[in-house]
Amino acid sequence: MKPFDLGELFLLAAIWGASFLFMRLGAHEFGPVAMAALRVGGASLMLLPLLAMRQGLQELRREWRALLLIGLLNSAIPFALFSFAALSITAGFSSILNATTPLWGGLIAWLWLGQRLTPLRSLGLALGFAGVVYLAWDKAGFKPGADHAAEIRAVWAVLACLGATFCYGLAANFSKRYTAHIAPLTVATGSQCYAALLLVLPALWMWPAEPPGAQAWASVTALALLCSALAYILYFRLMQRIGPTNTIAVTFLIPVFAVLWGYLFLGEVFTGQMAAGCGLVLIGTALALGLVQRR
Template sequence: MKQRDLFELLLLAALWGASFLFMRLGAADFGPLALAALRVAIAAAVLLPLLLWRGEWAAMHRHWKPIALVGIVNSALPFLAYAYAALSINAGLASIFNATSPLWAALIAWAWLGDRLTPPRVLGLAIGFVGVIWLAWDKASFKPGAEAVGFAVLACLGATLMYGLGASMSKKWLAGVPPMATATGSQLAAAVLLLPLGLGAWPAQPAPPLAWGAVIALGVLSTGLAYLLYFRLIAHVGPANAIAVTFLIPLFAVLWGGLFLGERLTLTMLGGGALILLGTSLATGFWRPGARQSPR
């Protein structure tokens, strides 16, 4: 991996880690629907001029159907789920659940695309989902007065399932499509779906400047710029290397949450997160015990 690609990987992890902070700052004032709608609308407004400047409108138009479907599955639905979860659980915990995305991706790729599951990958899936169960068992509660936390955990896991499905859809239908076309088209499709819903659920009270700043940063930095970086990395270093961002996002999310929201990293979050990241590294083939590394 070149230095430029490594820098973009770290920047992407920092931006996606910050998305959990921005959602925590904006969810209560805007509500999940309006927040998710603004996020994709702002991202689309940022990316569309760049797409036109690069002359890739034709590529997006040519593949608009699969791009739109990926946009709904990989952006609209998970963004809405995470905006809902941000009302009840902190940024660090949500980001740790987000790290299960490659586990779902590996499982769906095996079931749908016929990807081979080697013994280490099966072990990784098992370890990763043990970590999920550990975290969910500790945090999820459906007792009266605490059921919001339980549903928030389910929302996070539903979002990561959508991310896993979106990865296989992109691999099957969008291979070779320019990254800018995929990034822009997916956010446009998500905006078309969510904007009417978001306007219908617009908050009665005006949101404060801090919430507006958070949602603008969420749309411009953690969505528009982040998705462009993500699809660039896939094109430059391949999906297997780009998925390494998953291991870094929780580190940045916990850092931002601790610095700006005073959130604490508990032992349960640390233990469950470690199992999830260990399982993910095995399930994706990012870590292969006993494999010899070729000299660089």
């Protein structure tokens, strides 16, 4: 990998790691659905002119059915679920659970597309999900003197993150099967535009009664322009230049940056249990992706 490509990979990880910080900063004031709607709506406004300059609007209309489903599974539902989780758990914890996306992708590919699972990949799936169980177990421990209501909220947040990553896994396999012929920028733009259409009415219905403050607006703007629009451009550029196997390394870097941003700006603590669970998830992900081979 060239130094420039490696730099872009780290930049992408830093941006996507920051998305968990911005959700923590804005979700309490906007609410999960309104925040997700603004995120995809803002990203659409930035991506649509780029697609128009590349003469891609006709493809956006022609492939609307596939792109609508991608928008639902890859943006609308997961963005709302991660914003919901941000109400109860830290940015670092959410990012570790986000790293299970390739695990769901591998499991769904096996069940749906008949992709063969080697013993090492099966071990990776088992280790990865064991890491999730280990992380979530402490949240549902109901220790003496603990705030049981907070623990229950945390468990729901964990389930929301897993629901989001399951949607990502579905979207990845659907894209592989049905959207390989569509230009990457069209897929990126379409996923945001159609997600915005899906979320506009729920967002208006759930719009916050109190006007959100400047910090919340700044957070949702950063989510839309930086963590969605710009990140997608970087992601698809890397896919074209260094290939999917190298690009997927971003999965391992996102929790590092999310934990760092949470520590620096929110004072979040990275516990030993989180480190152990994160290690299990990332080792399992590496095995499940076939990045570790038996010699």
